[in-house]
Amino acid sequence: MRIARFNTKPPAASGDEQDLSLLDVIIAKHKGKKGNLIPLLQGAQELYGFISKAAFDKLSRETGIPLSDMFGVATFYAQFRLSPVGKNIIKVCHGTACHVQNAVEITESLEEMLKVKDGETTEDRFFTLESVACLGCCSLAPVMMIGDQTYGKLTGNEAVKIVKNIRLAENN
């Protein structure tokens, strides 16, 4: 993750009209406190779903933390996203218990169905497919999580069916 992330593309422009004034509350809360960099980034991500270039610029300008430090920290931790994500994030667990019970098949089936690679977002920005380290429900392996709903004891076909149903339900 950390090494792969050195090749990360620069953060996306804010694109969709982001209301940067929302950041003011977060900045006011953390400005000047020691150890505030991660909470600042977490706050920004919670607002917009990812941290855009404009958000980086504003945070840096108003807190005085150099942009290089911010980018260094943001690319180090897996939690931070530098590009927009889909409406539903599908987290496929690849912990040990899931791995030995064929989690690979779930990711592959979903990749095929959604026509995206692991870590990517579908064209309609409806789903983002992600592999995560361990969701901690090892007894239900293999599992995936969409929103705050966990689905356990899956097969590739079942996972595809669940995702299809979500898309159907939201289209109606």
Added chain:
Amino acid sequence: MAITVTVGLGSCGIAAGANKTYAKIKALKETDKLDFKLKKTSCVGMCYREPLVEITDETGTYLYGEVDADRAVEVIEKHINQQDPIRDYIVYSDLFDAPENDFIGAQVKIVLRNCGYMDPESIEEYESRDGYKAIKKIAEEKTGRDVVIDTILKSGLRGRGGGGFPTGLKWKFANANKSADKYVICNADEGDPGAFMDRSVLEGDPHSVLEGMIIAAYAIEATGGVIYCRAEYPLAIKRLNIAIKQAHDRGYLGKNIFGIDGFDLDIYIKEGAGAFVCGEETALIASIEGERGMPRKRPPFPAVSGLWKKPTNINNVETFANIPWIIIHGAEAYAKYGTEKSKGTKVFALAGKVRHSGLVEVPMGMTIRDVIFKLGGGIKNNKRFKAVQMGGPSGGCIPEFLSDTIVDYDSVNATGAIMGSGGMVVMDETTCMVDVAKFFLDFTCKESCGKCTFCRMGTKRMLEILDRITNGHGREGDLEKLEELAYQIKDNSLCGLGQTAPNPVLTTIRYFRDEYEAHISHKKCPAKVCRPLLTYKVDEEKCTGCMVCLKNCPVKAITGERKQKHLINQDLCTKCGVCFSKCKFESILLS
């Protein structure tokens, strides 16, 4: 005694649908005006039977398993309305032989003493179960700091995060360094894939962790406390926040707490941002300080210069949860359990190909075989037990023939694995050990912070070799190269991540060398996992000619007419496995 109905609402229970069960029972209670107390609790460890509902009445305790919303209606109707417990659904009872009585009976619950037995969001319930009694005892008896540290030292408690360093000694060092500001940190960054002990404790009994931290803070004269918790554990964070607020309201946190003059303590939660290396204590401190979580050289140890360069004591969740029990019951009572050098109990997260996956707490010294077969119920689908992985990415695979190894730090270390934080992932004959080694190395390679060259580049090179072995391009000499790299990485890395990253590879080479050789020399995967080494064939007996595989084959390697046997063209086949997973008649054979 009134009837109490308790629903288990830990993460695993919720994932299995316990919220729906709870809502159903609540609705039934309200519409039918039923007379019982409805309560929530957390994980009792029997994850494989979730959702769990416990009914307690004047006769005793009945634990129902796999209670979905429909079964809940049935159970309430029969048990509550007709006073006729449904024996078939009961998994544990103190009245008669139920299927899981042994699972509970063989355990010794110290860390998990409250998990699954009380509402984790209620400080009253914690107090009714000896909660905050330990710190009150210290305050009332005016126990000296040295005496508290000495008690922990005598109990023989060793760090449960995996390192196994004596906790009392750690406290002693932190206490010896005088400073106006000191910190106590709880390491709740449980990152090992396949381990979920700390999550269950935080979700099920957050106050015991707080109390352990308060006692540690008293012992080392700390002025601030931080719980560094994974952001992936939202329920644990929520319940910790509730617990901290309740403790504040009672005056258990704040100024002059427990009437001890000058004992001021505040505890706050710091959410991790997703980096495995932050489980290492110096990296964790860097992360709290808002930096990239990269370890630094020790000494100075955190006990001398830790958070904000002040003396700091860091312990793991499970370690803290032990502390109040030890203070109340005494060091001897704790040291009674365990082996000569590893005292007390250890919580394990059983997962993988084992029948009873869940959480168990056993006294140190039990054999691995007993944990897996007595508590774990043996291997799923009557397959053959092959190995157990202990210690996550830093640990190793212990083969079947060593399963009489006892659970204690030194015995497990002697096998090449480590005790680790307590993940036990069980593997059967269908697990490929080369693939498992590759899986862990892929994990550590991605999680390496990049500071030390050997860890950064070495793990990558090892992964490349494993990749080519599992892809059928293994070469003579690859094993020797892997071993050489492994020892260089171990010797030249600064922190635990790099020093232990090669362990999964080393232990699998040591115990399953023949499996590596089959991959390299014969281009075969005996467990039939590594796809590029397999041949896919149609079983002519079973094939119904349904055309499903044919339609799904991405390279059109399958030919055949409807209702006639199909054929796979081996020259075109890319071994993607789609036909195998799509076939409903199990008629695609692997060899």
